[in-house]
Amino acid sequence: MELKSRVALVTGSAKRVGKALALALAEQGCHIVVHYGRSAAAAGDTAAQIRQAGVNAWTISADLGDEAAVQALVPQALEMAGRLDILVNNASIFPPEDFLSATSESWDRNMMVNLKAPFLLSQAFARALPPERQGKIINLLDVAAMRPGNHHFSYTISKVGLEGLTKAMAVALAPHNIQVNGIALGAILPNVNDDPALFDRLTQKIPARRTGDPQDVVKALLYLLRDADFVTGEIIRVDGGSHLV
Ligand SMILES: NC(=O)c1ccc[n+]([C@@H]2O[C@H](COP(=O)([O-])OP(=O)(O)OC[C@H]3O[C@@H](n4cnc5c(N)ncnc54)[C@H](OP(=O)(O)O)[C@@H]3O)[C@@H](O)[C@H]2O)c1
Secondary structure: OOOOOOEEEEOOOOOHHHHHHHHHHHHOOOEEEEEEOOOHHHHHHHHHHHHOOOOOEEEEEOOOOOHHHHHHHHHHHHHHHOOOOEEEEOOOOOOOOOOOOOOHHHHHHHHHHHHHHHHHHHHHHHHHOOOOOOEEEEEEEEHHHHOOOOOOHHHHHHHHHHHHHHHHHHHHHHHHOEEEEEEEEOOOOOOOOOOHHHHHHHHHHOOOOOOOOHHHHHHHHHHHHHHOOOOOOOEEEEOOOHHHO
16 A cells, blocks of 8 residues: 555554554655544644654544544544544553453453454444545554463453454455554563563563564554555564564
8 A cells, every 4th residue: 555645543642652653654654643542742742743754643532441432533533634544553551460350340441442442443444434445454462462371361362352353354344455454562662560670571581582662563564554455364473583482
């Protein structure tokens, strides 16, 4: 897909990985709808940086834990930007809990923000895309979901679901010329609540002997969006080989 003059909605793109993805798409000539939850000031800064690349940027807030707000997001983005060609489902929550400490509420919240919101946003995006136009959906996944264990329990299961959703939507939307792919991240950025030393210790367990960088994720994103029109339902693991050991 030619990226110049396309419009991308990137959820959770005020900061961190989502911001890097949004800025990289702007560098390719995409106009960007910067979705955020609570980080209004950071979203404004990201939009300002995007505009420096010579493209348009809009900011839009929506709590992805609130189904009505999720349902309103794509229509609002379309009203602002006029069209949408690309949806990047990046926003996510990552609360610490194991199987025994997980609650019904935490389960529901992880499933809503990390799985149901991407489902509803993707459906709204696909329904709104004119039949003659190509579309692309990218879901941000986690290599931990390939071997689900006993940490970040509800989060991990929501990402297992998102991996399945990626493949099922790829089948459903292929006839409509919408490609749906996933990027499964290993250790890229430490969680805000994590001890940075813990992240450093992780390095020893990664075959590449380093953690990743948002730019590693950007390269996978650009491949899938720009170059891979006959690739759908694929999951690219950006993890330095972690999933192999
Ligand atoms: N970082 C890693 O090393 C790593 C590893 C594996 C997988 N991943 C996946 O890669 C993606 C990006 O990772 P990240 O670490 O950059 O993510 P993050 O910082 O944990 O979260 C990204 C954004 O999600 C938004 N968000 C969370 N709950 C929301 C809600 N209820 N409504 C609206 N927005 C909400 C937040 O926006 P606001 O700040 O505006 O509220 C947040 O800035 C995620 O899907 C994550 O699961 C990351």
